[in-house]
Amino acid sequence: MSTLDPKKKVERSRNLASGYSLSNLIQSEDAVSHTIEMLLDWMNKYAESQEPMELDKFFTFTAFDVVGEVLFSKQFGFLQQGVDIGNAISNSLALNAYAAIGGFLQPLNLIVANPLVTWLGIMPMGHLFNTTKKAINDREKNQEARFDIVAHWFKNLAQHPDRMKLRDIHAQATTNVGAGADTVSCALQSFVYHMIRHPTAWQRVRDEIDAARKEGCCTDRVVSFDHAQKLPYLQACIKEAIRVFSPVPMGLPRVAPKGGVTISNRSFPAGTVLSINPWVIHHSKEIWGPDADEFKPQRWLAESAAAIEKYWIPVSEASISVSKTNMS
Ligand code: HEM
Structure with missing residues (x-):
């Protein structure tokens, strides 16, 4: 994200892009569906106990664990435990708030985002960074792991050691965790908020899924990516949710x-x-x-x-x- 030279940016992106292709991401679909099922289990649990559920927190747990799965085949464990382990998410939100201002005020940014601070590892990201780093280190040794995003990057590193470094993989993985989880949680929150606020739209989404089920589509507990593409009204609601409330x-x-x-x-x-x-x-x-x-x-x-x-x-x-x- 911070590469200013367009030529270098294109080169860097070329080393990393293959991991993001749809055909690659879809290979993690079972793991993602399983993660979503864990969220559904929590929702059932709260519904049965009739306790209020903090949906924003659980959507954020889900988004982080999904990003962990697609990136390095490992969840962060938020959904497993149902808590913000080591306050990692609260810390990352504080950091996002800082980045929203610091990103535009370079002198302020120098205090936090400088190589010394990175090297010292003193940012309060603990569990997020540690899990990411460990997953990447484990992945380096494990040839049998799922062919996830990081696996693509390691393949590219092995083929073109002149074009990229291990540090690029660490940096990109960390960027993904920061860029991918909060945004997806925000999109989910906007979608559900607007569905609650617009019961007619919500009913239309449900009717669309029911009609698809009669045709043999969307029969699993979690609607597959492929089947979701065949639900135009649902797609319109998702698009509109992130138009009116962009992450x-x-x-x-x-x-x-x-x-x-x-x-x-x-x-x-x-x-x-x-x-x-x-x-x-x-x-x-x-x-x-x-x-x-x-x-x-x-x-x-x-x-x-x-x-x-x-x-x-x-x-x-x-x-x-x-x-x-x-x-x-
Ligand atoms: C609803 C979900 C998401 C939204 C709204 C979103 C939004 C954005 C935006 C606005 C940018 C900046 C693009 C630009 O400057 O033109 C960006 C960049 C980026 N996003 Fe996302 N994002 C989402 C999900 C994800 C996910 C799931 C991942 C990874 C797992 C991800 C990884 C990245 C990365 C790596 C970049 C930097 C790209 C670069 O360096 O050029 N994002 N995203």
Whole structure:
């Protein structure tokens, strides 16, 4: 994330990209489904005891454990224990809050995000870092492990030791834990919140799944990725949930490279920080209409959906960076 030189960035991404392909990720589907079943077991347990359940916490436990599975075939153990082990998640949330400000204030950032602090390992991430590090070290020795994301990276490291280092794998794995878990938990929370707030939409999702079941789809306890793709209304609700409440709420900056950059006939000199905030785009009445702030899944099923698709940027602002530069 912090690589500014576009050429180096492309090289680094090339070493890591194969791990993220859908065909690779889908190999972890059974493990992910099993993790989701653990969440469902907790929900049943709370329902039976009629105790209130802190869904936000359990969604975050699930997101971390799913990321552990797809990354290095090992859960962090949050769902197993049903607690925030060693306050790891609370600490990472505090760090996210810091990053939201520190990322834009370089002098402040130097105090926390400098090589000495990294080397000393004094950041309060304990359980998250330790589990990640141990899983990667174990993986190095274990040739039999599932062909998860880290396995791809080790294969690339073995084939191209000149192109990447073991440290790159450690850094990327840690970035994934930070980037993947909080975002997925946030998306889940937004989806469930809006389903609770919009019972008609919720009922329509349930009807869609019931109808699919009659056709022999979605019959397992956890709906498979493949079957979920065949549920257009559910997909529209998920999309809309992360439009109105985007997990990454700030513009992630790009720095114009040497020689500057021209976007839509506007030139920016080298070093200019360029950024688009997903919340600004996702709530723009100019793009979405007067109901921009409202949760309306049907907008994704209308004929006009194809035209607005490019403004939906919860995971990347790159797709609209050119077309939006001239907006006021
Ligand atoms: C709903 C879920 C997610 C959302 C909304 C989200 C959002 C984002 C955003 C906005 C960026 C910055 C992209 C840019 O600057 O153009 C990003 C980058 C990244 N995300 Fe996610 N993300 C999600 C899930 C995940 C997951 C599950 C993983 C990994 C397991 C992940 C790993 C990463 C990584 C490694 C980067 C940095 C990419 C780079 O260096 O170019 N994200 N994500």
